[in-house]
Amino acid sequence: MTxxxxxxxxxxxxxxxxxxxxxxxxxxxxxxxxxxxxESLGIKQASLYYYFKSKQQALAEVCLYALEDYVExxxxxxxxxxxFAAKLLAVFNAHLAAxxxxxxxxxxxxxxxxxxxxxxxxxxxxxxSGYRQLLESMFERAVADGxxxxxxxxxxxxxxxxxxxxxxGDLIVRDASMDVITLAQKCADMLMHGFTRTQPS
Amino acid sequence: MTxxxxxxxxxxxxxxxxxxxxxxxxxxxxxxxxxxxxESLGIKQASLYYYFKSKQQALAEVCLYALEDYVExxxxxxxxxxxFAAKLLAVFNAHLAAxxxxxxxxxxxxxxxxxxxxxxxxxxxxxxSGYRQLLESMFERAVADGxxxxxxxxxxxxxxxxxxxxxxGDLIVRDASMDVITLAQKCADMLMHGFTRTQPS
DNA sequence: CAATGATTCTATAGGTCTATAGAATTCCGC
DNA sequence: GCGGAATTCTATAGACCTATAGAATCATTG
Numbered sequence: 001m002t003x004x005x006x007x008x009x010x011x012x013x014x015x016x017x018x019x020x021x022x023x024x025x026x027x028x029x030x031x032x033x034x035x036x037x038x039e040s041l042g043i044k045q046a047s048l049y050y051y052f053k054s055k056q057q058a059l060a061e062v063c064l065y066a067l068e069d070y071v072e073x074x075x076x077x078x079x080x081x082x083x084f085a086a087k088l089l090a091v092f093n094a095h096l097a098a099x100x101x102x103x104x105x106x107x108x109x110x111x112x113x114x115x116x117x118x119x120x121x122x123x124x125x126x127x128x129s130g131y132r133q134l135l136e137s138m139f140e141r142a143v144a145d146g147x148x149x150x151x152x153x154x155x156x157x158x159x160x161x162x163x164x165x166x167x168x169g170d171l172i173v174r175d176a177s178m179d180v181i182t183l184a185q186k187c188a189d190m191l192m193h194g195f196t197r198t199q200p201s
Numbered sequence: 202m203t204x205x206x207x208x209x210x211x212x213x214x215x216x217x218x219x220x221x222x223x224x225x226x227x228x229x230x231x232x233x234x235x236x237x238x239x240e241s242l243g244i245k246q247a248s249l250y251y252y253f254k255s256k257q258q259a260l261a262e263v264c265l266y267a268l269e270d271y272v273e274x275x276x277x278x279x280x281x282x283x284x285f286a287a288k289l290l291a292v293f294n295a296h297l298a299a300x301x302x303x304x305x306x307x308x309x310x311x312x313x314x315x316x317x318x319x320x321x322x323x324x325x326x327x328x329x330s331g332y333r334q335l336l337e338s339m340f341e342r343a344v345a346d347g348x349x350x351x352x353x354x355x356x357x358x359x360x361x362x363x364x365x366x367x368x369x370g371d372l373i374v375r376d377a378s379m380d381v382i383t384l385a386q387k388c389a390d391m392l393m394h395g396f397t398r399t400q401p402s
Numbered sequence: 403c404a405a406t407g408a409t410t411c412t413a414t415a416g417g418t419c420t421a422t423a424g425a426a427t428t429c430c431g432c
Numbered sequence: 433g434c435g436g437a438a439t440t441c442t443a444t445a446g447a448c449c450t451a452t453a454g455a456a457t458c459a460t461t462g
Contacts, residue, residue, distance in 0.1 A: 008429090009438080030232030031316065033419065047440045049421065111312055115232065139396075148396045156387050157396060163368025164361060171360065186357050194395035195340075195349045195358060209459095210408080234449060248410045250451065 016041055016051040017065050018104075020058045025104035029059055029112040060120035063113055066105035067127045070098065074134050084142040085192055091135070092165060092184035099169035100180055107173065110166055132158050161191065217242055217252040218266050219305075221259045226305035230260055230313040261321035264314055267306035268328045271299065275335050285343040286393055292336070293366060293385035300370035301381055308374065311367055333359050362392065 019041045023032045034055055035045040052058040077090045099106055113124060139154035164187055172178045220241045224233045235256055236246040253259040278291045300307055314325060340355035365388055373379045 012439090028229055028231055028313075028316070030229050034421090035419080043439090044441060045419090046421080046442080050439065053421095055420070112229075115229070146398070149398050152396050153387060156384075157391075159368070159372065160365060160388075160391060163365055167360070167364025167368060183357075186354060187361075190358075190361060190392065190395065192395045192397050194391065194393045195353050196393050197347070197350050213409085235451090236449080244409090245411060246449090247412080247451080247453095251409065254451095256450070 013051050016048065017058070017061050020052075021062045021065065021102075021105040021108055024059065024062060024108040024112055029055075029108075029115045034058075056115075056117045056120070059108070059112060060116055060124065062105050063109045063116065063120075063124045064127075066102055066109040067124065067131075071127060071130050071134065073098075074131060078134060078138055084138075084145070084147040085188070087138065088161075088191060089184060089188040091138075091161065092187045093181065095165035096169060096172065096180045096184050099172055103169070103173040106169060110170075132162060135161055157191075164191075214252050217249065218259075218262050221253075222263045222266065222303075222306040222309055225260065225263060225309040225313055230256075230309075230316045235259075257316075257318050257321075260309070260313060261317055261325070263306050264310045264317065264321070264325045265328075267303055267310040268325065268332075272328060272331050272335065274299075275332060279335060279339055285339075285346070285348040286389065288339065289362075289392060290385060290389040292339075292362065293388045294382065296366035297370060297373065297381045297385050300373055304370070304374040307370060311371075333363060336362055358392075365392075 016037075020032075020037050023037045023040060026032075027036075033045075034048050037058070038045045038048040041048070048058075052061070073094050074091065077087055077094065080087065080090075082090070109124075113121070116124060136154050136158040139148065139152065139157045142148045143150060143152055143154065168183060168187065172180065172183070217238075221233075221238050224238045224241060227233075228237075234246075235249050238259070239246045239249040242249070249259075253262070274295050275292065278288055278295065281288065281291075283291070310325075314322070317325060337355050337359040340349065340353065340358045343349045344351060344353055344355065369384060369388065373381065373384070
């Protein structure tokens with residue numbers, strides 16, 4: 001069986017991507033050195049080039065790692081038969097949980113993706129755009145169904161969800177004590193009802 | 202009069218801070234070189250050290266430049282006799298307008314401040330904290346006055362305002378066509394009333 | 403127009419970084 | 433334990449970067 005060699009490589013490669021994510025997250029793409037990434041993997045600097053063709057490719061792989069499953073999970077939520085309010089809550093839960101799980105890679109995706117080489121940049125940009133568009137269509141359907149006010153700007157709303165999710169994602173990375181579940185509830189509640197005293201009908 | 206020499210230096214220094222902001226914003230602190238900053242000023246790399254003791258000090262000055270007037274403007278809004286809803290709108294207007302005016306410096310403050318040297322870091326961190334606390338106290342007063350629901354988490358709310366403002370701030374930088382005024386209205390409306398169909402009483 | 407201080411210049415030390423080349427080592431089925 | 437493939441190593445080229453030192457230029461004032 002040749003199936004022994006592949007898992008070994010892939011395990012190590014995944015560790016390399018995670019190490020790169022960690023170092024990029026802490027010092028930024030340009031501030032990070034391949035030496036540091038290699039050391040955090042326990043190998044020498046040049047050996048890293050066995051796994052990555054270049055430093056920029058390492059960045060691209062970190063970003064892809066951050067986004068994998070991301071669109072899929074949103075699709076699942078979108079297609080589930082819950083009412084909109086529950087879906088929105090699930091979106092925040094998924095978004096914040098992802099930050100808990102892959103906080104370093106997501107931070108890198110958010111902050112460093114503009115340093116990607118052109119080709120990887122467009123590929124990854126499309127993943128991110130897909131996420132936003134899916135979210136936007138969720139809002140549009142909710143408006144059409146009468147779950148939301150008719151005058152809601154769905155593009156604005158989708159962008160706001162992402163913005164709020166990212167803002168809190170950044171914060172919970174530094175404050176491990178925050179409870180993701182209640183935080184997601186507050187976010188969803190804020191977007192649904194706002195802060196005023198009005199009670200939902 | 203010796204008053205001729207000072208304005209000259211200060212004009213040039215301000216230009217240096219702006220040039221640093223521009224280059225830091227485009228390439229990040231570590232990705233930016235003093236050579237590029239100097240060139241965008243029209244001088245040679247080493248001449249930059251006439252205005253900055255070090256690259257890190259340049260970063261600190263960019264961050265301070267981004268935040269100057271920031272807390273003051275919020276204080277003015279806070280003390281004005283408007284109802285809370287109008288204040289919140291004014292906060293978003295001020296926040297987004299600041300991004301239009303000093304977008305590069307604010308981007309640098311948001312993304313690169315963690316690379317500040319320790320002493321500047323704490324000083325600038327306090328400015329930012331002051332802004333959040335002032336916002337938080339605005340919310341607390343609104344809750345006490347009955348303008349907002351009693352169960353609003355004011356810490357959460359203040360953080361959300363900043364997060365939303367920054368998220369949109371980043372976006373309007375790349376899309377010059379966005380109208381800051383209507384955007385601010387949408388943000389304020391979202392936070393006050395949410396997206397559901399319920400009409401305010 | 404000479405003196406003085408402000409501003410910018412050239413040159414460079416000293417360090418770090420990415421990426422390549424090829425040697426050395428480790429792993430694993432047989 | 434042998435042989436070939438996989439993995440890691442050493443060494444280094446070549447580039448770039450920050451910061452300092454001291455010379456040169458510019459502007460202003462008397």
